[in-house]
Amino acid sequence: MRSFRDAKTMAQTLRDSLTGKAVTISHSESLELVSKMLGAADWNTLSALIQASRQEPAASAAQQTERLPSYPAMPLRDLVPFPTAIYPLFVGRQKTMQALDQAFHRQREMVLAVQKDSAVDEPGLDDIYDVGVLAGLIELYPQSDGTLKVLTQIYRRVMIRRFLAETGTYVADITDLSEGPIPAAPELIEQAVARFKIYAKAWAIQLPQTHPPLEQIRDPGRVADIICAQVKLPIRDKQGLLATLDPVARLERVHALMQMTS
Known part of the structure; x- marks a missing residue:
């Protein structure tokens, strides 16, 4: 193949x-x-x-001539981030704080990796899922208890090739993942958006404000990601959606999950 x-x-x-x-x-x-x-x-x-x-x-x-792109990294215990969304993240681990400091002094970008087991305090490559995201750091807010709050904008999916604690901080090497050309799926988008509105009402979720409005977006992958960021699912199921690279399959899957949980 x-x-x-x-x-x-x-x-x-x-x-x-x-x-x-x-x-x-x-x-x-x-x-x-x-x-x-x-x-x-x-x-x-x-x-x-x-x-x-x-x-x-x-x-x-x-x-042979240069290493894979390397970024400061942050392991996430209980969140699966999706492209285009903005997330406030709360940081308490010293190595993650060091990674944030490095990122703000460099390109203000870092890799977010989802842990398989939230109980692991010092995760390595085997403790995180292969598919993560590259995020931009918008603003940092020190908290009164010594922790940090950072506002992040999610850019895109990445394959994490290396993830380790290096000189007191987390570092990840990545390669990009592509979904290919945008497929046409107008009927599926219409059905998924309609189901999401029912789901959002049932779970008291505020519908996200998008431009253009969600029902007018013609990219099934983007529609899927916007919905995936809002639905209430176990981490494993959400990670499965993040790792589904085919846009149509991802939208079909989240549509089916909403039907099961609403």
């Missing part, structure tokens, strides 16, 4: 073939079937592996 898109083509071919035999499955179901055919646990795992392997030759060549 040459690229991330090949798996999606296989899934569409499978779906078309089954439709011809009077068997109807959804886009996400066909992706899950192809993933299992190729030996992966699910589509999230396969898409991340394919994306990473596609970038690996270029990354390896670049490493």
